[in-house]
Amino acid sequence: MAPPPSPRAAPNGAQPTPQPQPTPQPQTHTRARPLAGKVALVTGSSRSIGAAIARRLAADGADVVVNYHRSAGEAERTAYAINARDGGRAVVVRADVSSVAGGRALLRECTKLLGPPDILVLNAGFMGHKPLAETDEAEFDAHFNTNVKGPLFLVQSAAQEMKPGSRIIFMSTALTRASSILPMGLLYASSKGAVEQLVRVLAHDLGARGITVNAVAPGAVDTPLFRAGKPPHMIRWIAGLNPQNRLPQPDEMSPIVAFLASEEANWVNGQTIGVNGAFVV
DSSP states (O other), X not given: OOOOOOSOBOOOOOSOOOOOOOOOOOOOOOSOOXXXXXXXEETTOSSHHHHHHHHHHHHTTOEEEEEESSOHHHHHHHHHHHXXXXXXXXXXXXXXXXXXXXXXXXXXXXHHHXXXXXXXXXXOOOOOOOOGGGOOHHHHHHHHIIXXXXXXXXXXXXXTTOOTTOEEEEEOOGGGTOSOOOGGGHHHHHHHHHHHHHHHHHHXXXXXXXXXXXXXXXXXXXXXXXXTTOOHHHHHHHHTTSTTOSOOOGGGTHHHHHHHHSGGGTTOOSOEEEESTTSOO
């Protein structure tokens, strides 16, 4: 039987190959729920890293808005899994956060359904794979509207409602600090570089009100988005760029986001924190 809907729905070398290390299993948290009473709005949280973040924040006690643009079924399943937990609460809101209007509509629904956000995670993103010669204006706009413009103006609107002690967390990428990068990363890395500068400036702009602004910068993560368009040998090569010789799972990205969302991270502000298994050091 399909799960019931969430409370509301409003995308050949001869050298030996190192053996990959096993993926650590998620730990069972026995401590008190540090985010109880908080509202978390996570953009692009129907699946993959966004869904893992939504689940972790909910496990830590927050009420969560699961946002999606096209993946309605996955958003409903993510919210259902959260609501099935003891004390978990999640609602689903459809919005295209690459547009200013879409971000503002999402914020209005969040406030209407759960209250203004205490935690805003800007996870929705766009990643194309075109070098300079194949890049056009539409490709540029898709990257910068989704990764920079939409998040910036959502923060502008949300900051007017957020209380002191609130948290804003962007998602960047290890590619902004990688010693080498493929030409296909032109627009994605450029847009995420802009995100990291937003973090530095917004941390000062909003810090006087007790609102922290940080970013998490994953390396390659084993998601459908990462695997799309890549042949198996390329995936193996990328996995071998870190000492554990494997790709991490989305659930390995969420603990640092949960920490930044907590009171324990009160003095962490304006930082971009790498979570890449020593792919970048």
